[in-house]
Amino acid sequence: MSISDNELYICFTEVIVYFHWILILTMFNIILFGPPGSGKGTQSEKLIAKFGLKHLSTGDLLRSEIAKQTELGLAAKKLMDRGELVPDEVVVGMISSSIDNHPEAKGFLFDGFPRTSAQAQALDILLEQKNASIAVMLALEVSEEELVKRLMKRGETSGRSDDTNETVIRARITEYHNKTAAVADYYQQFNKVVMIEGEGSVDEIFQMLSNEIDNRI
Numbered sequence: 001m002s003i004s005d006n007e008l009y010i011c012f013t014e015v016i017v018y019f020h021w022i023l024i025l026t027m028f029n030i031i032l033f034g035p036p037g038s039g040k041g042t043q044s045e046k047l048i049a050k051f052g053l054k055h056l057s058t059g060d061l062l063r064s065e066i067a068k069q070t071e072l073g074l075a076a077k078k079l080m081d082r083g084e085l086v087p088d089e090v091v092v093g094m095i096s097s098s099i100d101n102h103p104e105a106k107g108f109l110f111d112g113f114p115r116t117s118a119q120a121q122a123l124d125i126l127l128e129q130k131n132a133s134i135a136v137m138l139a140l141e142v143s144e145e146e147l148v149k150r151l152m153k154r155g156e157t158s159g160r161s162d163d164t165n166e167t168v169i170r171a172r173i174t175e176y177h178n179k180t181a182a183v184a185d186y187y188q189q190f191n192k193v194v195m196i197e198g199e200g201s202v203d204e205i206f207q208m209l210s211n212e213i214d215n216r217i
């Protein structure tokens, strides 16, 4: 019995589709969560280097739009300079494009996203479309006074206008309590939240985060 070119082609296509699905199903996605200044950006850099995940930070994406002086960036800057959140549809749109732009990613580390319950629901839908989900939310816990101290210190050198004024920093923390803290409740209903002590050395905190990921990957 001989196999025709057509049968060989169909067989080849099925193998490709099979491996595509294996890849999608094994995508490992995590959310690094916490108030402004809790160390999400700091720890994300180390975690992506160790675990090879694609880093998606809505703060970085917005700052890149500001640097390019796009219409979106200029509108976002006004809100960020007041310590307010940028509208959900804007950040969800940015995350959706970023996910689509990285089909090769073996998983994503979401940093600073989702920041509202609406963003969390939108992320679930985006991931479902790729037959993927969030494996765990790692939530950094840091006291308010330590947050203010860290952000004021970063403001001395970062050039970030939202880090230089204590009133704006406290407004960001209030915005976190009013709109963002509830995102942890959203993932808690699926038992996906792990609280991590966010005060201590960067390396100690990194070790705790790494252990949680190692237990799940």
Ligand code: B4P
Residues within 6 Å of the ligand: 034, 035, 036, 037, 038, 039, 040, 041, 042, 043, 058, 059, 060, 062, 079, 080, 083, 084, 085, 086, 087, 091, 111, 112, 113, 114, 115, 116, 119, 150, 151, 153, 154, 162, 172, 198, 199, 200, 201, 202, 205
């Ligand atoms: P982000 O860019 O997400 O940043 P962040 O909350 O300020 O900081 P992060 O927690 O990453 O702190 P980092 O590691 O840098 O947001 C900025 C703004 O963008 C928001 O206010 C909002 O307006 C807008 N935005 C972003 N995402 C949005 C969304 N999804 N929806 C709507 N709006 C959105 O650490 C801070 C400092 O602490 C650093 O100087 C660091 O060196 C230091 N530090 C870190 N770990 C430390 C440790 N263990 N000990 C001592 N210092 C430490």
